Amino acid sequence: MNAPAELAKVIASQPDATLGYKDFSLGSFSFHRDEYFVHIGWKTRDGRPMSHTMDAGSYLRALMRDVAWGFFYGWVNFDDVFGTVNHYESVDLYAGSFNGTMKDAGIDLLENFPTAQIRATFEAMLDDWTNESFDPFAAPQETGSPYGRKNGNNTAKITRARELAKRCVGLKGDLDLRSDERGAPVNRAFADVPQGQPELHPEPGFENEVHAFNLFGFLSRSQVTWNPSFTSVVKHSYMCPTTEEHILPIIHGNDRVEWFFQMTDEIHWDCGDKNTGRPMARVIMKAGDMAAMPAYCRHQGFSPKRSMLLVWENGSPSLVYEIQKGESPEIPVQF
Amino acid sequence: MNAPAELAKVIASQPDATLGYKDFSLGSFSFHRDEYFVHIGWKTRDGRPMSHTMDAGSYLRALMRDVAWGFFYGWVNFDDVFGTVNHYESVDLYAGSFNGTMKDAGIDLLENFPTAQIRATFEAMLDDWTNESFDPFAAPQETGSPYGRKNGNNTAKITRARELAKRCVGLKGDLDLRSDERGAPVNRAFADVPQGQPELHPEPGFENEVHAFNLFGFLSRSQVTWNPSFTSVVKHSYMCPTTEEHILPIIHGNDRVEWFFQMTDEIHWDCGDKNTGRPMARVIMKAGDMAAMPAYCRHQGFSPKRSMLLVWENGSPSLVYEIQKGESPEIPVQF
Amino acid sequence: MPATTSATPAAYKTRFGSLKHFEKGHVEPIDDDVRHYAFSNCFEIASISKPYEKVVFGQNQIYVLETLRAEGASPWYTCAHDEFALVMDGDVEVHLVQLDASQTVADKDKNGAVLVKGEPKGRKMGWMKLSRGHQGLLPKNTAYQFRNAGEPGVIVLQSCKGELSVEKWADICQSH
Amino acid sequence: MPATTSATPAAYKTRFGSLKHFEKGHVEPIDDDVRHYAFSNCFEIASISKPYEKVVFGQNQIYVLETLRAEGASPWYTCAHDEFALVMDGDVEVHLVQLDASQTVADKDKNGAVLVKGEPKGRKMGWMKLSRGHQGLLPKNTAYQFRNAGEPGVIVLQSCKGELSVEKWADICQSH
């Protein structure tokens, strides 16, 4: 096992003389970006070169989530070919391993990396390949083009910290409410969301316990899309609401059942088999709808208007072991 | 059989009060666009509703080709789910019929329409859903966003005629050369392509037979991407060169073998099974490379820089019948 | 550098659901059992629920999300852990009492709310009024009561499954 | 309204291939036989060809695309149908003669070029000089000759398969 400093060493080339971007490599994988694309290269087990091409915008939006979420729960598929699986202390990087045909053909590659190593590489890649005019967290109508040659950086926007309440948003010492002053104006698509806070009538001494906040108002001020925050916590039950617009940049395959509560507007989900990618269901969710994503599926959402989605996650640390032992059910409920 | 006028009747709603776009229907299919997406709806054979969501930009770029090419040869897959099959006097419209899993699950729908009917509907849809700032023929770096609410039209750009030489570009009475004056300036990505015409030394009376032209110069002035022209014709052998940048907006499944000659720069192709979509090969083509697309595959290209591709098609009218009778080989050559 | 094409900012209408007006989506199965998606709608559930019936509509191991129809005054509840109430429709008051140790849940690890036996004893902590989109903390070991005076409302409760939780999945979920 | 982010137009370099410098791509099979893609490269073919060997590198029923190494003067050819010559490298002169009926191809439906027997008889039509990217018409029933004086060049010929066409697919195509 290498020392942490060694693990976090990023292997990158000098910037390309014309394009301005660096090439990266991680284990047996190579990464190259040009004006429009990201090219991923690897070798099959019998030594033949394989490659995969992704649109640079799609790739950077996916990479942004993978980095910001710390590789999240389970599978972060950038598309039908490429992605990561989180093992919480290490991360699998793969090409083709969760594509039914590529896996069957044996031309896939999966390599495991210490989390520090893949994180450092992904962070450096994200910073080098994101131009100043492009914000991968923003909705397409809110940002510029991801294409073209290297043109500055957007480091502040790609290093936003995830907002995680410990007990509840707005409690003393916990995550603050969002406001204009804190750099969180109301999003154009939520201009009609009432901003008033709940009436609180605490008796003296109970000011931090008689507590409520305007969750919809809080979400209307989200500056990012497809990036859950924690707003309230019951033991290891996390309310992770988020605002969604356009396409979820990843196809998520959770290692556990995950629940979606659609609080406003609508999202359409494509659900497929986690291991092969073949389509299994569409889930059309409107305001007030609840649906579970079974643990055997991967899912990608489409939100026509910025909407409020409550992602409800079970973050129990023992769950990882139950999943490994096959004791965690893949379906949400039997009836 | 209905009369032609009846066939060309387009079924469209009034414009949506907020979005400004019309809904369309064709047979059992419904079509709706919003700020980001096109939503396609149909019913399964047992009467259940099914739907499919596509990014509006991807949809309009694909629709543009399907309309401009008169439904082309064989399959024009808009993506892994939706598309058309040309039968030359009629056209199949389908959802899921060439997706292995959806077809096996029996939830797909395929309906056949007279060409005049589907063409009129597609043309009206393309015109209504394309805003003035978006040119679906242009490369992403050359045009504005396809997203948002209805904002004008771009009729001139979406009704460009396909440029088809009868014998050879530049011959008297045949397709003209391109020039600044004719509205065809040199593309930024081909500024280094020599514009000189070949030296011609005809004897008197042979001016229209001692003929040559600068094909690369002609292509450097293409105003569109992924839209082949005819430049020279030998019997039913058509040279269909085209300039490519970013992603081929459709996944083409030809009904016959098709050849690609990469004249400059490079294109990477994803090739999959025509009937199911499962991946079969990647083809990396650089300047001077030739490759055939077997008739059993569907293919989609990725061109990092605007490049010149010669698509070489066999347009023999008898080929359609040979294909129907299974007499046309699916592979280009035996060796 | 926004790529927006509109000259003027467009006015958006956020769609909320309510007991009186909700549109329910659905699962479109391709090759799967729709019951595995446990698809329901909180407004539909509340429209067929008894007042303050704690209908589980999301569960993950010990954890639940429940839909409650807020109509009139609820019983007084207490719970050994924090809970949170998100109001999805109507106006709901939440009254809180710092419960005497004698009335709190004896088992500190007990999951889910229980009914307070008799009237809650202890100092009044105060109350709050929640409207649509407001989320309130129900601190552990307090007594709380929901009160709704006007049109019935809908609460989504973040909690653990307890003795008052009602499961009727077949009644609330899309099954084919 | 271009979405370009650069302030100044970027200079692009178009990559052409040549006999002296070409980079060849390849097929990456996933689940298919690479031979079904008949993958070759005109510069590589020309680099191993005899002068004016008509190497078929694309075929579709009766139609072909051939790669010719242009080096010195070719024989005189004639053909019952139009052909087209696209120069991919080097400078190539094409000399044309309006062939006397006695020397043209007797079978009007015959596919592909044939050698003119003896010196071509008929009026000189003129000549043209083609450089990289130039495409010239080789009108049916004329005699034509390619002449290359400098470094060898490469021609891609659009024609039909004929008696002079050379097929050596296994030598030019990626086979595994």
Ligand SMILES: [Fe+3]
């Ligand atoms: Fe997820």
Ligand SMILES: [Fe+3]
């Ligand atoms: Fe094609």
